[in-house]
Amino acid sequence: MRNNQSKLRGHHYQGLVESYLRGDSDLKLSGKPVILAATHTGSPRYKYENFQDAMAICKWIGYPDLFITFTCNAKWPEIQLMVDLIRDFTGQDPNRADVISRVFKIKLDEFMMEIKDK
Structure with a gap:
C-alpha cells in the first residue's frame, strides 16, 4: 500500500483540501498517512465502493x-x-470461530433457500 500511494485515487478525500483552504499550516496533522485501497476489506474506500455498487x-x-x-x-x-467433540478430542479452547462461522454459513444458506424457493 505504501509503495503505490501515488496510484491511488484520493479525490474522495475532500477533507484535506478543505483544511488547506481553511489555512491550516501543518497538513501533517490532517488526514491519514496511508490511503487504503478499495480491495482492503473494511477500509473507507471499500465501504464507499460497496455502497456505490448497491445503489447501482x-x-x-x-x-x-x-x-x-x-x-x-x-x-x-x-x-x-x-465444540464439545473438538474439546474432547484435542482439549482446545471451546470458542472456535471456524465452527461458528461454518454453522452460520450452513444455516444462512438454508434460510436463503427457504426464502427463495418456499
Missing part, C-alpha cells in the same frame, strides 16, 4: 422490499455439539 443495483433492479437481519447464536445445539 437498486437503480437497475429497484429497491428491496425486505431488509432481513440474520444473526448467529454461539449456543446453537449444532455449534455446542461440535
